[in-house]
Amino acid sequence: MLDLLFPDDPAPPSGFALLRASRRAMATTFEVALPFGTRYAVPAAEAALDVIDELEDQLTVYRDHSEISRLNTSGIADVEPRLFELLSRCAGWTRESDGAFDIAAGALIKAWGFYRREGRVPTAREQADAMSRTGMRHVVLSENAVRFRAVGLELNMGAVGKGYALDRAAEVLRRDWGIHSALLHGGGSSVLALGTPPDDPRGWPVRLRHPSVDRSLGVVYLNDRGLGTSAATFQFFEYNGRKYGHVLDPRTGRPAEGTAAASATAPTAAEADAMSTAAFVAGPALADRLSRTRPQLGLVVLEDDADTPQVFNLAPDEYAPPDPA
Incomplete structure (x- = not known):
């Protein structure tokens, strides 16, 4: 769902490298990425991942x-x-x-x-x-x-569990280890940024991927913000020639229809997860209303069969649209 723009080369063109620690939890892979040279990076990342383990044991x-x-x-x-x-x-x-x-x-x-x-x-x-x-x-x-x-x-x-776990893990990085620059994610669908990376004052760049084809929906830049994405890319089944996704509409009791993918940015990853789910279920009309009443909420919604997403409440320094085909 989300393509994290991490540099994989030890000496990337961006001029900085990352220490990345990961662990399986909540049926996905969580990762903590810290700029190389961060003091106590390894024990800090391990402590953050420990919190995620503890929260899985509480929430699962x-x-x-x-x-x-x-x-x-x-x-x-x-x-x-x-x-x-x-x-x-x-x-x-x-x-x-x-x-x-x-x-x-x-x-x-x-x-x-x-x-x-x-x-x-x-x-x-x-x-x-x-x-x-x-x-x-x-x-x-x-x-x-x-x-x-x-x-x-x-x-x-x-x-909402993955986003909440990221919020709590980031809290440990800030409070216990004095870390203010990091990018955390859970399976790519839930992301939380602390501060900015060393070379980009806009924030940590995260590419939004199209749920069914190899194409970008744009790049968001996160600075002390969470990002959540909802889609039925992997969890679905087909019955009588029809696809049923795992994201259910609690109002109708049936799988949500009409939206291919929805992403939300918010002050916390838990809120971003919740709002991306709501936008996926209810579509652009709700996304528009939420973005008008919640100034700190940004949304990117791609309707079924649409070529480009609708973007709500994201400034040019927070979202870059995909390059024209």
Whole structure:
């Protein structure tokens, strides 16, 4: 989805090199890239990756002992304060997006088979049942306590977990190691930049790739900002000649349609992940409205069958369009 413009040569034309540390987590590869010469680069990168491991253990729905899994099982619990803060932010993003982004969609994800990556079309009854157990409107949040009002409702943090993990990892780099220039990513779909690279005051350059052909959708420059991209490039199935992607529309209970890819830049990677998901689900109309009400949000949305993306709220020094073919 995202083509990180890292120099691979030890002496790249840009004049600087990067130390890159990576680790598998959340079913993808996370990477921390630091300018060569950064003090304590290796232990700092390892500490940041350790935080990501710890957060996977808290947020995953694939481990029975995780805090999210235990909450899904019980339907009521006092949760760790930082997790409560994240759930509260997610509830706010659900309201702002008119339900296009919603982490309380675990029942739908299972109904469509994406939980085990075994996609299937549910029956009308199965879909209706899953919809009755979907939506943050059924989740009560109060003073670190969480309660589900719908039996069988399940949270799934897949649309925001990687970005949140990057935010927390970057927090460690800043607070504990005094690092203010770095680029972190989780699988390419979630990115967070600290400061700028040594040779470009605009920020860390990240190329947005077309989801289905070898073509660029432009380059964004990140300076203390997150970037999230949503697309159904890899996770989908075909049934009766029709493609069904893994990004579900919580409002309809079906895979989102009409958008090929959506990217968002925001002050945090978690928010960028959430807003890219919302824009992918609801398309350019919502992207336009969100960009008007949120001055720090930028969006790039490519509709199905469109040649060029629509760009919202990104200045020329933040986004460079692709070169003409």
